[in-house]
Amino acid sequence: MSTIAKALGLLDLFCDAQPRLGLSDVQRLVGRDKATVHRHLVALEQAGFLEQDAGTRAYRLGPALTRLAGMRARTVPEVEMVRSVIGGLSREAGELVHISRLQGFDLVHVHHAEEHDHPVRVSFDAFGLPPLFATASGKAYLAFSPGGLLDLALADPRTSLPGTSVPDRREIETELKQIARLGYARNRDTLRLGVSSVAIPVFDGASRAFATCSIAYPTGRGGKGTEARLARLLMQRGQDITEAMGGVVPPQILDLWTPSRERAAS
Amino acid sequence: MSTIAKALGLLDLFCDAQPRLGLSDVQRLVGRDKATVHRHLVALEQAGFLEQDAGTRAYRLGPALTRLAGMRARTVPEVEMVRSVIGGLSREAGELVHISRLQGFDLVHVHHAEEHDHPVRVSFDAFGLPPLFATASGKAYLAFSPGGLLDLALADPRTSLPGTSVPDRREIETELKQIARLGYARNRDTLRLGVSSVAIPVFDGASRAFATCSIAYPTGRGGKGTEARLARLLMQRGQDITEAMGGVVPPQILDLWTPSRERAAS
DNA sequence: GATGTTGGTTCAAATAATGAACCATGAGAT
DNA sequence: ATCTCATGGTTCATTATTTGAACCAACATC
Known part of the structure; x- marks a missing residue:
């Protein structure tokens, strides 16, 4: 393992739960020798990636990160940032990933990534614009948006299209609450059979x-744990995706997505 | 020089002028061996601080920076971020630095830093609230704001306070244009003699x-080049200050503040 | 004042970084 | 078609940097 990787790895220790860490804290968390850790911290501090509180001597993330992130935001177009994130997600998940953005009252496709080699795959297809509450993406959007939107979605003329059953408002509201609690929405065969x-x-x-990010997979694949596994992967990348699109994840959602990242001392 | 510092130093090469650099570019810019540079780039990429374009193989700033900058923004209060930046600036300049924020039609003090050891110093003092066009800060604010504000400032009742001469609108407008061209505003003895x-x-x-950031110094200090020197220091840190307060510097101003950071190949 | 923290330093030993030489590929130029 | 130059990337013996056990000083607790 290169020293560079070791040093940069230290930055990941600074999380929402513990944004300030002293030398001993870091030493305990990574298990390396104190002298080594100290020199890495100093090197990071001199480069501006950390800064040290003059009073408590604790370290925290430094200004260089803000500077460089700003540089990246200015110079790297959103498209490429998003591509790199969902590309990685698609590789991890082994399934089709796509991102839709709200336009009017519809979620329209903006990006997708398909980096896997399963023989059976969900083919990407911009299959019309289904009502919001009929797709996992739509439900994910509704569950984390102001309440009034559901009424507008229910008033959607496509609600009564042939083949789609008229939805029950109560039932949907219950599901949206569950989604808000779980952190992700799901769909099983409701829109397209087998998907x-x-x-x-x-x-x-x-x-x-x-906007929303979703992973689509053949219903049959991988047995019962599949949904949970993919949901976990998706939520783990949730922050990266939002940030790649220039946004900020609300703290309470972040807790839902990346819980117990605390590294409590033993 | 530690390997960590060498590797992190590479990140600074990615500027607005050249946001994408190939291995050879980086090698030329830093003058180190190609193999070394390559391994540093790979290490940075694996940590997410850089990412490589699959097509051109050029490197650009990576998503980890955005993630960590977001973490910092959430966990480190603005006050401390600002303090660290203007503290450094005060050390570099050897003079009093302070930041004021617009509140109503006045610039009120929010932070200051005074880290120097000149025997003669400008003492900090919240000397009332002078009209905007009477201070360097106020002029800096007006010069980079929508035009209508000048009228409001001129209508300020304090304009006719004893001791302050009634300002000429034409004259002020000319100066504001000059400020917008130079990138900074100045004041010599106009408000307090010797300051x-x-x-x-x-x-x-x-x-x-x-808001505004200013450096105050005794007029006598350092001869003719002083103003230019301090202005240069101030503009160099302009981006850091704005970013520490969670803002974004417009690109055209950024060009004014950090010109020709290009590192053209010889 | 004994004891356990904390942040930080030292210096011989060990490991990881280094760089000259080497590939493979692609773009122009002849 | 081939020669040349530039590119990104790799190898491996040499070297220099990183490493960590022991050590120090300051502070808090018992």
Whole structure:
């Protein structure tokens, strides 16, 4: 393991739960020698990636990160940022990933990634614009948005299209509450037979849901644990996706997605 | 020089002028061996600090920066971020630095830093609330804000306070244009005899000026080059200051502040 | 004042970084 | 078609940097 990797790895220790860490804290968390850790911390501090509180001598994330992140935001177009994140997610999940953005009252496709080699795959297809509550993405969006939107979605003329059963408002509201509790939405065969999916919302700079990211997979694949596994992967990347699109995940959602990242001392 | 510092130093090469660099580019810029540079780039990429374009194989700043910057923004209060930046600036400049924020039609003090050891110093003092066009800070603010504000400032009742001469609108407008061209505002003895200052605007998240940062110094100090030197220091840190307060510097101002950071190949 | 923290330093030993030489590929130029 | 130059990337013996046990000083607790 390169020293560079070791040093940079230290930055990941600074999480929401513990944003300030002293030398001993870091030493305990990574298990390396104190002298080594100290020199890494100093090197990071001199580069501006950490800064040290003059009073408590604790370290926290430094200004260089803000500077470089700003540089990236200015120079790397959103498309490429999103591509790199969902590309990685698709590789991890082994399934089709796609991102839709709200336009009017519909979620329209903006990006997708398909980096896997299963013989059976869900083919991507912009299959019309189904009503919001009929897709995992739509439900993910509704569950994390102001209440009034559901009424508008229910008033959607496509609600009564042939083949789609008229939805029950109560039932939907119950499901949306469950989604808000779980952190992700799901769909099993409801829109296209044999196709299931899980979805999470994407937030904008003001922490409002404005898009969604979903993973679609053949319902049969992988048995019972599949949905949970994919949902977990999706939620783990939730922050990266939102940030790639220039947004900020509300703290309470972040807790839902990346719980117990605490590294309590033993 | 530690390997960590060498590797992290590579990140600074990615600037607005050249956001994508190939292995050879980086190698030329830093002058180190190609193999070394390559391994550093790979290490940075694996940690997410860089990412490589699959097509061109060029490197660009990576998603980990956005993630960590977000973490910092959430966990480190603005006060401390600002303090660390202007503290450094005060050390570099050897003079009093302070930041004011617009409140109503006045710039009120929010932070200051005074880390120097000159025997003669400008003492900090919240000397009332002078009209905007009488201070370097106020002029810096006006010069980078929508035009209508000048009228409001001129209508300020304090304009006709004893001792302050009634300002000429034409004259002020000319000066504001000059400030917008130079990138910074200045004041020499106009408000307090023996005290001069230079100032720049601070921008919010929507790139609107909402505060200012200024350096105050005894007019006599350091001869003729002083103003230029301090202004240069101030503008160099302009981006850091705005970003520490959660804002974004408009690109055209950024060009003014950090020009020709290009590192052209010889 | 004994004891356990904390942040930080030292210096011989060990490991990881280094760089000259080496590939493979692609773009122009002849 | 081939020669050349540039590119990104790799190898491996040499070297220099990183490493960590022991050590120090300051502070808090018992």
